[in-house]
Amino acid sequence: MLNEAEKWLFDLHGYLVLKQAVAPEDVRRMVELSDAWHACDDADLPAPLKSYSDPSTKPTTPRSINQVEYVDGVFQRLVLNPEIMRVVLALTHNSPQHLGCALTRNTRQSDELAFHGGVSGGIHHPANDYQAADGKVFATFLNAGVSLVDVPPGTGFVCIPGSHKSHFPRPADVTITDGPPVVDNVSVQAGDVVLFTEALCHGALQWTQATPRRTVFVRYCTSYASWSPGAGPLEAYRDRIPEELYELKQMTGFRHRKKVVERLLSDMGEE
Numbered sequence: 231m232l233n234e235a236e237k238w239l240f241d242l243h244g245y246l247v248l249k250q251a252v253a254p255e256d257v258r259r260m261v262e263l264s265d266a267w268h269a270c271d272d273a274d275l276p277a278p279l280k281s282y283s284d285p286s287t288k289p290t291t292p293r294s295i296n297q298v299e300y301v302d303g304v305f306q307r308l309v310l311n312p313e314i315m316r317v318v319l320a321l322t323h324n325s326p327q328h329l330g331c332a333l334t335r336n337t338r339q340s341d342e343l344a345f346h347g348g349v350s351g352g353i354h355h356p357a358n359d360y361q362a363a364d365g366k367v368f369a370t371f372l373n374a375g376v377s378l379v380d381v382p383p384g385t386g387f388v389c390i391p392g393s394h395k396s397h398f399p400r401p402a403d404v405t406i407t408d409g410p411p412v413v414d415n416v417s418v419q420a421g422d423v424v425l426f427t428e429a430l431c432h433g434a435l436q437w438t439q440a441t442p443r444r445t446v447f448v449r450y451c452t453s454y455a456s457w458s459p460g461a462g463p464l465e466a467y468r469d470r471i472p473e474e475l476y477e478l479k480q481m482t483g484f485r486h487r488k489k490v491v492e493r494l495l496s497d498m499g500e501e
């Protein structure tokens with residue numbers, strides 16, 4: 231499902247750019263919903279939307295609105311997007327679990343995001359691991375950053391390519407504003423996806439444009455990872471999402487093959 235060039239690049243850098251993976255009409259709808267919901271105070275968001283940071287108390291923290299996939303079908307389509315799932319299936323060896331969607335807005339007033347993630351001294355977190363062996367790449371915690379706007383150079387996502395398998399601590403003076411060759415700033419168009427392992431050291435530069443940056447971060451892990459007691463699909467809102475998405479959100483044993491995976495593989499002409 232990943233071609234040889236993609237495997238090579240993901241192993242080398244810890245991320246891939248999936249160009250124009252999302253249809254323009256879906257991008258437009260997500261921008262519309264982002265603008266409508268981000269105009270609301272936390273208390274006025276439709277259930278079960280939850281905001282990561284309330285602008286009334288933290289006005290400069292980039293605000294993320296979570297659980298959007300329970301409210302509109304466009305986000306359900308996004309979680310199951312064939313191009314994103316092609317990569318997620320390959321990287322999780324056909325055992326994916328959907329963790330959540332964060333509809334994030336950055337303005338020129340929003341704080342930049344310092345480097346986080348990555349491995350230090352070669353120590354991996356068991357729930358955020360990366361390996362390459364036997365002609366395959368494997369990552370247990372993935373983030374698909376779906377851009378809903380064009381992101382010009384000098385702003386947006388940054389990372390230290392290769393840091394997902396670094397064996398030495400990052401020197402304190404290496405920061406998000408350093409350019410190449412240490413830091414990559416990934417400039418994308420609306421509809422492009424930056425799919426990275428959370429083991430990659432990454433962050434975000436201050437937004438520079440007059441209109442806000444809108445992004446959906448779609449997070450996946452392996453089906454057998456247990457993040458916290460009670461995690462998994464929101465049972466009270468089960469009837470709001472398709473059965474396939476409900477199953478994708480469930481934690482299962484590592485030998486279990488999800489039906490949604492069978493369906494996706496069959497659509498891709500695999501197995």
Ligand SMILES: O=C(O)CCC(=O)C(=O)O
Nearest residue numbers: 343386387432433434447
């Ligand atoms: O804004 C970005 O591109 C990076 C976001 C990020 O690092 C995160 O959500 O953890």
